[in-house]
Amino acid sequence: MSWFSLRRLRALLRKEVIQMRRDRITFAMMIGVPLMQLLLFGFAINNDPKDLPAALVAPTQDRYSRAIVTALEMTGYYRFDHITSSAAEAEALIERGAVSFVVTIPSDFDRRIDKGDNPQILIEADATDPAVASGAISTLGQVASEALLHESGQEAEAADAARSQLEVVVHRRYNPEGVTQYNIVPGLLGVILQMTMVMMTSMALTREVERGTMENLLAMPATGLEIMLGKILPYLGVGAVQVALVLSAAKALFGVPFVGSLWLLLTGVFIFVLSLVLLGYTISTAARTQMQAMQLTFFFFLPSLLLSGFMFPYRGMPVWAQVLGELFPLTHFLRMIRAVMLKGADLTNVSAPMAALVVFVLAYAGIALTRFRRTLD
Amino acid sequence: MSTEPAIRVEGLVKRFGDRTVVDHVSMDVNRGQITGFLGPNGSGKTTMIRVMCGLLTADGGTGTVLGYQLGRDTRRIKSEIGYMTQRFSLYEDLTIRENLAFVAGLYGLRPLRKVVDEVLEGLGLSSRQHQLAGALSGGWKQRMALAACVMHKPRLLLLDEPTAGVDPKARRDFWEEIHHLAAGGMTVLVSTHYMDEAERCHFVNYISYGKLVASGTVEEVIAHAGLTTFLLEGEMEKVTAAERMLRGMPGVAETAPFGTSLHVVGRDAAALKDSVQHVAAETGTRMSATETSLEDAFIRFMSEAQDNMA
Ligand SMILES: Nc1ncnc2c1ncn2[C@@H]1O[C@H](COP(=O)(O)OP(=O)(O)OP(=O)(O)O)[C@@H](O)[C@H]1O
Ligand SMILES: [Mg+2]
Numbered sequence: 001m002s003w004f005s006l007r008r009l010r011a012l013l014r015k016e017v018i019q020m021r022r023d024r025i026t027f028a029m030m031i032g033v034p035l036m037q038l039l040l041f042g043f044a045i046n047n048d049p050k051d052l053p054a055a056l057v058a059p060t061q062d063r064y065s066r067a068i069v070t071a072l073e074m075t076g077y078y079r080f081d082h083i084t085s086s087a088a089e090a091e092a093l094i095e096r097g098a099v100s101f102v103v104t105i106p107s108d109f110d111r112r113i114d115k116g117d118n119p120q121i122l123i124e125a126d127a128t129d130p131a132v133a134s135g136a137i138s139t140l141g142q143v144a145s146e147a148l149l150h151e152s153g154q155e156a157e158a159a160d161a162a163r164s165q166l167e168v169v170v171h172r173r174y175n176p177e178g179v180t181q182y183n184i185v186p187g188l189l190g191v192i193l194q195m196t197m198v199m200m201t202s203m204a205l206t207r208e209v210e211r212g213t214m215e216n217l218l219a220m221p222a223t224g225l226e227i228m229l230g231k232i233l234p235y236l237g238v239g240a241v242q243v244a245l246v247l248s249a250a251k252a253l254f255g256v257p258f259v260g261s262l263w264l265l266l267t268g269v270f271i272f273v274l275s276l277v278l279l280g281y282t283i284s285t286a287a288r289t290q291m292q293a294m295q296l297t298f299f300f301f302l303p304s305l306l307l308s309g310f311m312f313p314y315r316g317m318p319v320w321a322q323v324l325g326e327l328f329p330l331t332h333f334l335r336m337i338r339a340v341m342l343k344g345a346d347l348t349n350v351s352a353p354m355a356a357l358v359v360f361v362l363a364y365a366g367i368a369l370t371r372f373r374r375t376l377d
Numbered sequence: 378m379s380t381e382p383a384i385r386v387e388g389l390v391k392r393f394g395d396r397t398v399v400d401h402v403s404m405d406v407n408r409g410q411i412t413g414f415l416g417p418n419g420s421g422k423t424t425m426i427r428v429m430c431g432l433l434t435a436d437g438g439t440g441t442v443l444g445y446q447l448g449r450d451t452r453r454i455k456s457e458i459g460y461m462t463q464r465f466s467l468y469e470d471l472t473i474r475e476n477l478a479f480v481a482g483l484y485g486l487r488p489l490r491k492v493v494d495e496v497l498e499g500l501g502l503s504s505r506q507h508q509l510a511g512a513l514s515g516g517w518k519q520r521m522a523l524a525a526c527v528m529h530k531p532r533l534l535l536l537d538e539p540t541a542g543v544d545p546k547a548r549r550d551f552w553e554e555i556h557h558l559a560a561g562g563m564t565v566l567v568s569t570h571y572m573d574e575a576e577r578c579h580f581v582n583y584i585s586y587g588k589l590v591a592s593g594t595v596e597e598v599i600a601h602a603g604l605t606t607f608l609l610e611g612e613m614e615k616v617t618a619a620e621r622m623l624r625g626m627p628g629v630a631e632t633a634p635f636g637t638s639l640h641v642v643g644r645d646a647a648a649l650k651d652s653v654q655h656v657a658a659e660t661g662t663r664m665s666a667t668e669t670s671l672e673d674a675f676i677r678f679m680s681e682a683q684d685n686m687a
Contacts, residue, residue, distance in 0.1 A: 011482020015471065022470050216466035216525075219430055220483045221456040374451070376432050 003223050012222060012230025020234055026200065034192045034242050038185070038249050052136060052315050054101035055082035055090045062110035064148060068121065071147030072103070077136035094173065096349055097335060100126045100315060101136065113148070120167045127172035128342045129183045129313050141168040174343045182257065185250040186337040187310045189269070190330050193242060194276055195301065197235055201280025202293040204231040210290055215376060224372040228365075231284075232277040239273035260340035264347060268340065271357040272333040278364035279329070285371040304328035309335075332356040383408045383443055383533050383564040384429055390437030391424050391587075398424050400587040401438065406533075406566050406580075411559050413578035414568040417679055421587040422568040423463055426535050429566075430460045443533055456484065459526035463537040463568075465518050469511030473502055473521050476510055477528065484529040492528065500524045500554075516547035523551070527558065534558065536567040540574065552577055572672045583675060585682040595671055602674035604630070605646040607653045609639040611662035619660040626652040631676055642673045 020026050054072075058065045072078045082099060084090055090102040104122040106112075112119040123140055125133040208214040217227070243266075250256040280297070287293035305311055307325035314325060314334075325331045332353035339345035339353075347354070384406035391399035399421045406412045416422050427433040429442055431451035440447035442454045467476045477493045486492045497503045500520055505513070510521060519539060526534065536555075540548045552574065559565055567578070575581050575595065582592040591598045609619050616639050620632050623641060628648025633640045639662075643649035657664040 005485060007485050007487075008483050011479050014482070015468065015475070015479045018475055019468065019470055211469070212462075212464050212466045213468055214466075215427075215432065215462050215464075216460075218432055219455060219460045219462070220480065221452060222483050223452075375434055376427060377434055 004225055008222050009226050009229055012226055013233060016230055016234045020238075026238075029196050029200065030238050030241060031245070033196055034245050035249070037192050037195070038188055038246060038253070051079050052077055052100040053081045053098065054078045054103060055084060055093050055099045056080050057084055057087055057090045057102060057104040058109075059085045059107040060110065064110050064113055064119075065105040067147045067150070068105065068144050069103075071143050072140070075136075075139050075143055077139060078103075094124060094126055095343065095345065097126070097339060100133070118167065119148075120169060122169045122171065124171040124173050126174060128174045128338045129309075133172060137170055137172075140170070144168055182254070182342060183338065185246075185254050185256045186341045187334050189243065189246045189250070190272065190308075190333045190337065191305060191310055192246060193239055193269075193273055194304065194330055196242065197239055197273055197276035198280040198283070198300065199294070199297050200238070201232055201235055201277045202283040202287065202297045203290050204281055205284040206287050206290045206293045209288070218374065218376065224369055224374065228281055228368055228372065232274075232281050235277045235280075236270075236273060239269075239277075243269050243273075256341070258341050259344035260342075261344075261346070264345075264350070265337065265340045268333065268336040268350065268354060268357070271354065271361060272329060272336075275329045275357055275360040275364060278361060278368060282364050282368040282371065285368055285373070300328075304330045307331070326356075329357055329360045332360075380408075381441075381444065382406055384440070384566065386425075386429065386438060386440035386447070388438035389425070389428060389435055389440060391421070391428055391433060392436050398587050399428070399435075402584065402587070402589045403438075404582050404589055404592060406564060408564050409559065409562055410579040411555060411565045411567065411577070413575045413581040414566055414584070415570070415575055415581055415675065416568075416584040416590075420584050422584065423537055425584070426460070426537050426566070426568065430458055430535055431455055432460075456529075457531055458533045458535060459529070459531035461522050461526045461534075461536045461539050463541070465522060467510055467518075467522060467525060470509065472507050472509055473497070473513070474506040476521065477525055480525045481528055486529055496524045496528050515542045516544060519543050519547070519551065523554065527563075532562075532564065534563055534565045534567075536565065538568050538570065540569065540571065548574075572670070572675070575671055581671075583678055585678060588682075590678045590682065591674075599669050599671060599674050602669065602677055603644055604642050604669045604673060604677060605644075605649055606667050606669040606673055607641045607649065608665045608667040609641060609653065609657060609660075609662040610637060610665070611660070613637055615660045615662050619656050619662050622656045622659065623652065626656070628652050631673065631680070633673070633676070640667075640670075640673060642669065642677060644677075 056069055069080055073080065078101065082090070082093055087104065090104070093099045094102050102124040104124070106120060109119050109121070121144060123137065125137055127133045205214070208217055251258070279300070283296045284293055287296055303324065307317065307321055308314070308328050308330040309325065310330065314322060314331070317325065336350045336353040336357070339350050382405040387403045389399055389402045390397065402425065414422050414426070424433065428435050429440065429447070431447070431454050434448060443457055445453045468479070471479065474493060474497065477496055478489060481489055481492050497506050500523065502521060502524060505517065510518065513521065523539065540551055543551065555565055555567070567574070569575060578595070580592070580594060581598055583590045583598065591601050593601060609616060611619070616634060616637060620634060620639055623629050623632050628643040628645040629641060629652055630644060631642040641649065641653055653664055
């Protein structure tokens with residue numbers, strides 16, 4: 001007797017699909033919950049995060065640029081992790097999401113000040129999450145001017161020039177108008193999928209136990225792997241329906257732009273959904289009743305909502321919360337989908353979140369298979 | 378064909394927490410026979426059956442099922458036996474046909490459609506094949522559950538109280554089917570609380586509080602009980618009075634009224650006879666010796682086991 005048989009899997013799948021079709025609540029959840037959440041979460045919860053990673057592009061390290069950098073760091077919004085002279089390197093950093101800002105001070109900055117000639121600095125902000133960018137940007141112009149004024153205090157002439165002429169150019173990247181929905185709606189796809197996928201699969205085994213059908217199922221020659229696949233694969237179909245629904249609504253209702261590769265996005269969504277159904281199934285191997293399964297699901301659901309960067313900007317959270325946030329597939333999914341949908345990121349840019357999602361898939365599958373009880377003990 | 382029994386367990390122990398539910402039970406189930414498995418509620422029948430089909434792991438003892446080692450060849454055992462659970466455990470939200478197709482698929486039976494058609498036909502379920510299992514009456518559910526566990530033609534069938542809550546006609550049909558299957562070479566172990574069903578078995582095992590108390594053919598079990606039984610007959614008031622008088626008299630172990638007659642059972646034949654003669658004379662009832670029934674024997678086993686516990 002083999003440990004895997006397509007024929008047995010087919011029997012399990014057919015049974016699950018019939019049961020799903022006859023279960024009205026499942027259908028209501030499939031369609032109703034995504035739509036309801038999509039509308040409810042139309043408004044975001046804003047925040048004013050601080051200590052955001054930034055890159056400085058300053059070919060010459062003159063005293064004026066040092067003064068501006070110090071002043072910006074004093075505001076508490078900026079943390080210059082990267083100082084470079086290469087614009088390309090800074091571009092890569094913001095693309096990858098390693099920094100939220102790039103501050104560029106041109107090479108002729110000090111000469112222009114000294115000549116009293118219209119100095120300029122450029123701030124590029126990653127505005128995919130507008131809440132991140134807004135506070136930091138609003139303080140910028142004033143702080144920079146004051147710094148300059150102070151630095152050149154002994155040279156009254158130059159100071160006057162600086163005060164009147166410093167020009168701060170702000171580029172909001174990826175989401176130029178700072179529309180919150182652009183950030184929220186892709187995230188919402190993750191939250192909706194997580195809610196329904198985990199909840200439904202977390203009852204997969206407990207339902208059998210509570211209805212007394214587990215005894216019969218275990219008495220027949222189906223293996224743990226077959227039962228697991230039979231339970232989770234149908235929900236990939238449900239996930240596909242939800243993805244189609246939310247993405248269409250994102251376009252139709254909120255006009256969220258979609259600049260990246262659809263295939264890359266769908267690949268990421270697929271891996272994410274796979275990790276969710278496996279997580280749900282893992283919960284169902286641990287829970288004894290459907291009630292417990294429900295509670296475990298919420299035990300997981302709430303922190304993931306708060307810590308993933310969906311509700312509050314990830315960078316706005318204290319470090320311990322960020323570390324915890326890494327433990328949720330949703331966190332990595334949000335990075336992936338925002339990068340792909342709003343920034344047009346390619347695979348190399350989102351390889352880290354993709355890899356993290358794959359790790360979740362493997363880990364959950366491993367735990368579920370080892371935890372699965374082949375007996376009624 | 379080998380003469381090795383279909384099931385042989387030795388010193389089987391199963392505990393739940395610190396409660397020993399099956400306590401060093403050794404028993405055989407012979408090939409090609411219908412073996413009855415009896416015992417009061419909570420005596421451990423279901424637990425034993427679950428251990429034997431690999432659904433529970435024993436805490437002690439060894440056993441073979443169809444020649445496979447218990448606890449080691451679980452997958453083989455599962456694929457070669459049929460198990461009908463005490464509680465209905467097929468899917469109520471699937472139709473009869475869908476349920477059977479599911480089971481057939483899990484056993485890898487082919488061609489699926491034909492196999493299911495045949496089973497439906499064979500058990501007279503064709504006309505209801507598209508009804509949801511949850512909407513069926515007890516008798517039909519039981520019939521469907523039987524169909525589901527014989528479909529793959531197992532060599533051994535474990536039936537856990539298959540006829541509980543089923544009307545007499547359906548029970549009779551069910552037993553006809555069981556005998557038919559046994560005649561075809563299938564070994565059957567069936568647990569039951571019904572005496573008439575026990576009497577239809579080739580062999581019976583009786584367990585009480587997790588211990589095997591008696592086993593053998595029905596005659597052997599009755600003989601093993603070593604009981605003498607008298608019958609007292611007369612008008613109702615007289616029989617009632619006789620029963621009241623007999624209680625606690627020397628040699629009298631049990632009394633059981635059956636309409637206008639009274640079964641009086643005891644182990645000490647001489648003392649029992651004296652007591653019954655005395656009471657018959659007092660109350661004016663007719664006394665006769667009769668054969669001890671299986672039920673008399675079991676009731677006796679049950680109260681002896683209770684005395685031992687106390
Ligand atoms: N999973 C379990 N956990 C704890 N105790 C259990 C479990 N299953 C059964 N028991 C206990 O073990 C004892 C034997 O139960 P079992 O179901 O085997 O009896 P039974 O002979 O089948 O009874 P019945 O005739 O009522 O079906 C009972 O007292 C029961 O409460
Ligand atoms: Mg039982």
